[in-house]
Amino acid sequence: MNDITKNLPGLYIHIPFCVSKCPYCNFYSITDQSALPAWIDALRLEMTIYADEFDTFDTIYLGGGTPSTLSPKALSSIIDDLYRTFSMADNGEFTMEANPGDMNDDVLSFIRDTPINRVNLGVQSFDDDILAYLGRRHDSKKARQALSLLRKKGGAHIGIDLIYGVPAQSMESWMTTLEEALRYKPEHLSCYELTVETDTPLGQRLGSRSEELVGEEQAYSFFMTTSERLEEAGYIHYEVSNFALREELRSRHNMKYWNHTPYLGLGPSAHSLKGNRRWWNFSSLERYIDDLRQNLLPVEDSETLDEEDLRLERIFLGLRTKEGIDGNEFSSFDPVQTGLLRQCMADGLLERRDNRIIPTRRGLALADQLAAAL
Amino acid sequence: MVSIRNFSIIAHIDHGKSTLADRMIQLTGLADDRTFRDQILDSMDIERERGITIKSQAITLPYRSKDGNIYYLNLIDTPGHVDFSYEVSRALASCEGVLLLVDAAQGVQAQTVANLYLAMEHDLEVIPVINKIDLPAADVEGVMEQIETELGLDPFTSILCSAKEGTGVEDIMEAIVRRIPPPKGDAGKPLSALIFDAQYDAFRGTVAHCRIFDGTIKPGQTVRFMHNNTIYRIEEVGRFSLVREKKDKLEAGDVGYLLAGIKNVSDVSVGDTITDNDRPCDKPLPGFKEAKPVVFASIYPIASDDYEELAVALEKYKLNDASFTYQKDSSVALGQGFRCGFLGLLHLDIVQERLEREYDLSIILSVPSVRYRFTLKSGETIYIENPAHYPDPVNIAKCEEPHIRATMMFPERYLGAVMKLCIARRGENSRINYPSPGRAELQFELPLSSVIYDFYDNLKSLTQGYGSFDYDIIDYRESDLVLLDILVNGEKVDALSQIVHRKQARERALIACERLKEEIPRQMFKIAIQGAVGGEIIARSTISPFRKDVTAKCYGGDITRKRKLLEKQKKGKKRMKMVGSVSIPQSAFVAVLKSDQD
Numbered sequence: 001m002n003d004i005t006k007n008l009p010g011l012y013i014h015i016p017f018c019v020s021k022c023p024y025c026n027f028y029s030i031t032d033q034s035a036l037p038a039w040i041d042a043l044r045l046e047m048t049i050y051a052d053e054f055d056t057f058d059t060i061y062l063g064g065g066t067p068s069t070l071s072p073k074a075l076s077s078i079i080d081d082l083y084r085t086f087s088m089a090d091n092g093e094f095t096m097e098a099n100p101g102d103m104n105d106d107v108l109s110f111i112r113d114t115p116i117n118r119v120n121l122g123v124q125s126f127d128d129d130i131l132a133y134l135g136r137r138h139d140s141k142k143a144r145q146a147l148s149l150l151r152k153k154g155g156a157h158i159g160i161d162l163i164y165g166v167p168a169q170s171m172e173s174w175m176t177t178l179e180e181a182l183r184y185k186p187e188h189l190s191c192y193e194l195t196v197e198t199d200t201p202l203g204q205r206l207g208s209r210s211e212e213l214v215g216e217e218q219a220y221s222f223f224m225t226t227s228e229r230l231e232e233a234g235y236i237h238y239e240v241s242n243f244a245l246r247e248e249l250r251s252r253h254n255m256k257y258w259n260h261t262p263y264l265g266l267g268p269s270a271h272s273l274k275g276n277r278r279w280w281n282f283s284s285l286e287r288y289i290d291d292l293r294q295n296l297l298p299v300e301d302s303e304t305l306d307e308e309d310l311r312l313e314r315i316f317l318g319l320r321t322k323e324g325i326d327g328n329e330f331s332s333f334d335p336v337q338t339g340l341l342r343q344c345m346a347d348g349l350l351e352r353r354d355n356r357i358i359p360t361r362r363g364l365a366l367a368d369q370l371a372a373a374l
Numbered sequence: 375m376v377s378i379r380n381f382s383i384i385a386h387i388d389h390g391k392s393t394l395a396d397r398m399i400q401l402t403g404l405a406d407d408r409t410f411r412d413q414i415l416d417s418m419d420i421e422r423e424r425g426i427t428i429k430s431q432a433i434t435l436p437y438r439s440k441d442g443n444i445y446y447l448n449l450i451d452t453p454g455h456v457d458f459s460y461e462v463s464r465a466l467a468s469c470e471g472v473l474l475l476v477d478a479a480q481g482v483q484a485q486t487v488a489n490l491y492l493a494m495e496h497d498l499e500v501i502p503v504i505n506k507i508d509l510p511a512a513d514v515e516g517v518m519e520q521i522e523t524e525l526g527l528d529p530f531t532s533i534l535c536s537a538k539e540g541t542g543v544e545d546i547m548e549a550i551v552r553r554i555p556p557p558k559g560d561a562g563k564p565l566s567a568l569i570f571d572a573q574y575d576a577f578r579g580t581v582a583h584c585r586i587f588d589g590t591i592k593p594g595q596t597v598r599f600m601h602n603n604t605i606y607r608i609e610e611v612g613r614f615s616l617v618r619e620k621k622d623k624l625e626a627g628d629v630g631y632l633l634a635g636i637k638n639v640s641d642v643s644v645g646d647t648i649t650d651n652d653r654p655c656d657k658p659l660p661g662f663k664e665a666k667p668v669v670f671a672s673i674y675p676i677a678s679d680d681y682e683e684l685a686v687a688l689e690k691y692k693l694n695d696a697s698f699t700y701q702k703d704s705s706v707a708l709g710q711g712f713r714c715g716f717l718g719l720l721h722l723d724i725v726q727e728r729l730e731r732e733y734d735l736s737i738i739l740s741v742p743s744v745r746y747r748f749t750l751k752s753g754e755t756i757y758i759e760n761p762a763h764y765p766d767p768v769n770i771a772k773c774e775e776p777h778i779r780a781t782m783m784f785p786e787r788y789l790g791a792v793m794k795l796c797i798a799r800r801g802e803n804s805r806i807n808y809p810s811p812g813r814a815e816l817q818f819e820l821p822l823s824s825v826i827y828d829f830y831d832n833l834k835s836l837t838q839g840y841g842s843f844d845y846d847i848i849d850y851r852e853s854d855l856v857l858l859d860i861l862v863n864g865e866k867v868d869a870l871s872q873i874v875h876r877k878q879a880r881e882r883a884l885i886a887c888e889r890l891k892e893e894i895p896r897q898m899f900k901i902a903i904q905g906a907v908g909g910e911i912i913a914r915s916t917i918s919p920f921r922k923d924v925t926a927k928c929y930g931g932d933i934t935r936k937r938k939l940l941e942k943q944k945k946g947k948k949r950m951k952m953v954g955s956v957s958i959p960q961s962a963f964v965a966v967l968k969s970d971q972d
């Protein structure tokens with residue numbers, strides 16, 4: 001990746017359909033696919049509206065929702081629309097999220113025949129009890145099959161998404177899952193601590209019984225052990241929840257979110273950033289389709305980031321990645337903040353490298369605290 | 375003079391004093407419904423919310439009685455708390471009678487009793503009024519019985535009323551006319567007038583509120599304030615209508631105001647006697663005391679940028695509160711601030727609240743202290759009310775602290791509990807009286823420092839609200855004092871230093887450590903909190919650090935949400951004080967300040 005492509009924008013497409021809703025997920029999606037054709041038409045219109053503002057993308061990311069829920073035919077039509085409206089930089093990164101349950105020969109040949117070169121598989125766990133708790137529609141056997149098939153026939157880099165910190169999950173269970181994932185030598189791994197959002201069925205169910213969740217100490221040891229094990233296996237822990245086998249295998253698309261590179265998000269609930277303006281679409285398929293039919297942008301709201309907003313974001317986002325923060329950001333610090341920064345370094349939460357302030361492993365585990373303090 | 379009545383209303387908080395005053399004002403037609411603002415007398419926000427009158431207010435109500443004559447009823451409203459008992463006594467000294475207001479549902483309360491005794495000391499005519507008779511829970515019979523047994527008053531002289539609905543208000547007015555004697559005095563004698571309050575007017579300077587006992591006062595006259603020994607030329611006199619109403623003169627029996635180009639409220643002492651400079655009266659009116667601050671604490675702005683604003687706010691506040699004192703102070707932990715003197719803890723609370731509310735300042739108060747006396751080995755005697763100035767222990771020959779004589783009144787059944795409280799607070803030389811059956815009056819000599827925190831609150835809760843409390847400072851007594859320091863991660867938080875009795879040092883240190891542990895939020899680093907006397911650590915607590923605090927996912931849609939959350943957190947942090955690398959919230963300082971000693 002050279003400097004030019006690094007600054008090219010990324011394109012995100014939110015595919016708002018799932019076969020079933022997972023109780024912990026708070027991303028926008030629906031299970032009724034009857035509006036699919038209308039949505040594809042609306043998406044095409046939305047692309048057209050942005051055709052003047054965006055031209056060449058360096059990354060494309062099909063997320064959701066569950067993109068693999070759609071038929072190869074529907075997905076192909078979306079990709080065709082995309083390439084008709086925009087162009088992709090040479091050596092671009094094209095990711096699709098997929099559910100292990102959807103990995104069949106048809107889908108795999110579709111992946112092989114399109115420019116998709118990264119598949120992010122929502123495995124979550126290889127423990128069937130955990131998968132059942134998370135309300136996933138696949139089991140561990142299906143996950144293994146999907147990974148083998150993908151490796152054999154997909155012709156794309158593999159990313160595996162895993163979740164830890166599930167109530168009643170032991171460290172043994174988690175480490176077994178992690179070891180099993182490593183067996184497929186995925187180019188990329190995302191290991192997320194389960195976040196219970198109040199507006200999800202899981203959040204409602206747990207309510208105030210948060211004691212069922214893992215405690216802070218346990219979450220800390222999950223986090224640290226995961227990081228240690230994966231780095232030992234040769235992965236780079238480049239963001240709080242993300243690991244890559246090599247520098248160039250990091251998610252270029254996601255990194256744009258973290259370093260204020262412009263991105264265009266299409267589809268319901270998708271967010272976009274250009275310059276210092278960020279805007280986002282309605283989280284409603286109906287509204288999305290209706291607005292576009294009237295040639296209106298389905299934008300719910302937007303914000304203009306002033307220098308202070310940008311600085312705050314650079315700091316808290318930087319504290320989440322191994323890129324860290326430009327040391328000059330701290331030149332305006334008062335003595336109290338400087339003292340705090342020094343203590344964080346002395347305490348091994350941050351380190352300085354090439355005039356950048358970089359969080360250590362323990363620092364990443366405390367990124368929210370660090371951001372609030374600095 | 376026969377047409378004048380000077381009276382005050384005594385009531386427990388919430389028994390409806392302000393509502394009654396409002397109704398009386400309305401009844402006299404002074405304010406019509408349109409110009410009427412509810413509860414005119416309690417005009418300050420804090421007074422309205424807390425139901426506490428801080429400053430005396432006065433108003434003249436012209437009233438046409440059923441006998442056909444017009445009377446001028448001067449209502450002097452009084453503060454209702456022990457911190458201001460001197461102000462109350464001066465207001466009562468200006469009256470010939472009082473309305474004793476009792477809530478028909480709640481009955482006689484402690485505060486009412488304390489003020490009733492003050493009224494009796496001044497030989498005032500007492501008219502019991504049973505208010506809120508419209509309430510479903512009203513128990514008029516029961517309250518009448520209490521008036522007889524607990525207050526020793528004739529219950530059949532009571533007037534029933536509902537200030538809210540306006541019933542009985544006219545009967546009250548008539549009773550004031552018929553039962554309260556007109557003021558005595560001689561307009562021809564040399565001037566003698568009592569100052570019962572003073573307020574600041576941005577355009578005219580200090581407005582002195584006074585009651586004329588003898589003689590006449592009018593513009594152009596040269597007068598002398600006898601205790602302060604200052605001379606002024608009267609510019610204007612008048613009485614209190616809803617606004618000040620200019621008059622030619624005030625004479626014996628009148629209640630009114632005077633303007634005399636007096637710059638500061640502090641130039642006027644409540645209780646002082648005004649006389650004619652050329653034809654003075656023989657002696658000042660009795661009962662003058664200098665209102666001296668007895669409780670001291672430092673005030674710091676949370677953001678050091680607010681120092682100038684705080685300075686301006688204090689200056690403005692001081693204009694209207696002569697008993698409040700302040701001077702510059704500085705703290706290593708909290709920066710530039712002011713050392714302030716207060717009449718008591720409620721006074722301190724009020725000042726704090728007004729600074730925060732009216733001047734929109736975020737402030738931190740240090741632990742309050744009394745004024746200690748140290749005799750050094752050199753023979754020199756020094757007074758210290760700021761722990762920061764505590765002398766080097768090797769130089770101290772003798773430590774002394776102010777003692778008070780506390781007088782408490784409560785139903786006899788609480789005697790054991792109150793005795794226990796007083797003994798725990800180092801009380802001695804107790805004396806018990808039974809002024810009426812079932813009611814005990816307990817006197818104790820106590821160190822002032824042991825009552826300034828929460829003694830009154832404790833007394834009230836022990837006696838279920840029936841305990842009254844009053845005190846006089848009697849003398850300085852020898853005491854084994856030490857300086858207790860609080861350290862956070864090894865750094866002394868000088869604003870939390872306290873001068874305490876050696877025996878109480880460990881307990882107080884433990885309480886401070888525990889309170890701080892509860893109030894200081896966990897941070898990225900371990901926080902050690904220690905209490906130390908000299909170099910010795912006598913108490914400690916530890917706040918364990920956060921180990922994991924990070925959001926798992928932060929993609930397109932999460933960033934705005936996360937930033938907004940951070941902005942909120944940072945705003946919250948601005949209200950905290952950094953000591954070394956530890957953020958200490960204001961609530962932590964307050965928690966230590968409010969230390970419960972039991």
